[in-house]
Amino acid sequence: MDEKIIKVTDKGQVSIPRVVRESLEIYPGDKLLLSRNQDFVVLKKIKEDDFSDLLKHSEDSLKEIWNNEEDEIWNTYLN
Numbered sequence: 001m002d003e004k005i006i007k008v009t010d011k012g013q014v015s016i017p018r019v020v021r022e023s024l025e026i027y028p029g030d031k032l033l034l035s036r037n038q039d040f041v042v043l044k045k046i047k048e049d050d051f052s053d054l055l056k057h058s059e060d061s062l063k064e065i066w067n068n069e070e071d072e073i074w075n076t077y078l079n
Helices: 018-024 051-066 069-078
Strands: 031-037 040-046
Touching: none
Parallel strands: none
Antiparallel strands: 031 040
């Protein structure tokens, strides 16, 4: 795993170091998916026509809602 310390600008922008961009083949205009999990931020390169990354991210987020044990109480009223 490559690790680099980078600074956030006043506008909230960060620069991806050149060595990381080159190794991941990230070019100007490429799109990245930003995911946050507690105190982690992850960037992943995506293809414009490939929504599988976004779908996976959405499914993972919705699992927290769908698998909510508190909602199971409704089964007693609906049955």
